[in-house]
Amino acid sequence: MDIFSNHKRLYTTAFLMFLVLTILVAILPALNNQNNNHPLPGSEPLTAAQQKGKDVYIANGCVACHTQQVRNVDMDKIWGSRPSIAADYAGNERISTWVNTATLMGTERTGPDLTNIGIRQPGIDWHLLHLYQPRSVVRQSIMPSYSFLFEIKKNPGKNDMVVNVPDKYFDTSMGKIVATEAALNLVAYLQSLKQIKLPDGTPAPDFLYKRQQKTTAANTPNTGALNGVALYTANCQSCHQENGEGLKGAFPPLKGSPVVNNDNAEMMINIIMKGYDARAEYGVMPAVGTNSNLKPEEVEAIINHERSSWGNNARKIPIEEVKKIMDLIKKETK
Structure with missing residues (x-):
């Protein structure tokens, strides 16, 4: 314990501990937040x-x-x-x-x-x-x-x-x-100083970002009787983007999402039908399914498209299971 008797060693040790804590507690989290954020589409830099x-x-x-x-x-x-x-x-x-x-x-x-x-x-x-x-x-x-x-x-x-x-x-x-x-x-x-309007889940004009070339999602075969790609484009793409990666600091990604890839699709369907506002770092998701009066067949096509695109490889949800979950949601909201 001669460190307390040697002021050089004591101050050096204290400085190094302070430096390490600063990097771990302040600098690295700040860099992570910065990388996980992006201006909203439609926002313009100051003149x-x-x-x-x-x-x-x-x-x-x-x-x-x-x-x-x-x-x-x-x-x-x-x-x-x-x-x-x-x-x-x-x-x-x-x-x-x-x-x-x-x-x-x-x-x-x-x-x-x-x-x-x-x-x-x-x-x-x-x-x-x-x-x-x-x-x-x-x-x-x-x-x-x-x-x-x-x-x-x-x-x-x-x-x-x-x-x-x-x-x-x-x-x-x-x-x-x-x-x-x-x-x-x-x-x-x-x-x-004007708030940028967020997409509300209904068909909206394209974002101002340049569209990326269609990749896996475009080549994904339709997983249901309806066209899941077209339904996703009309109801979900404005927020979650064509590549399923969302927008940093605004809309969460569906690519690699544990909610999308979960074997139990109950939470996923609940979010579509009832909306979601549980994560402060993202915008509030409206009840897209309810607002757009999506039918079980349409919800089934959307979720199976999302569960089989952008590298996601979750099991296909049958229409009977979707109908059962949507019936329970309707009973809860009555």
Whole structure:
């Protein structure tokens, strides 16, 4: 135990233990999360003006009062059309090698959540007026005025964005209030905050990702009386993708899934008919089968296609077994 008497050995040992724990507890899990996430289809990177606006948002500490996360609780329905998922934040990138970006999810909601503010308040005029004098549009607001983001000009230029402020809050004899570039960039960033619509299990336009060439799934023979490939394409592919790999941070993969490959298909059919919301890292799956009024023969064709594609090799589920499980589900939901 002379380690306690030798300060060099003690400090070296402590440092090495700290380094190993940091790698195991912080770095490796962070890299795993990063690799298991991807921006949603339809999401667009910030423009140069929007990125500058995000910097203004960060510089002014807006995250201290505003969140950007819709929690999966009833009271948050007013802030977005759905709960936020990991893929909503996958587009955040490091500012530099040594500086990470602010996620801006926030922890305090002194002011309203801004996840979907670009849809709730799309107009530039409202945003500029709100920034200059919040109480001119929301009388009860406790938000401070960001009037320093504006200038007063006697003779605004042709390209200047003039903000029409009520006389109660500004003496018009002084001139006109003009938004600075910083204010315009900040508003551009706020207008970009819009939730991306998730596929709802019904036929929808193709994702913006480039389609991969058909592989095993395309060559898989139909396992039932109906065309399982076509039914999967119409009802499941928009989320789980043509290759069955899903989308990281949004929709789980069916390829290699223990639920899909389980000999007992009860859970698989339950998920199709009743939906699924048990894993926080993925979006909520709607009751696709119920919403689309899928018949037992259609469900059978879908699940047997999934159970025999992309390397899956589970047993074929007979139609009688599918009907029995679906009858039990109907009894439970009555």
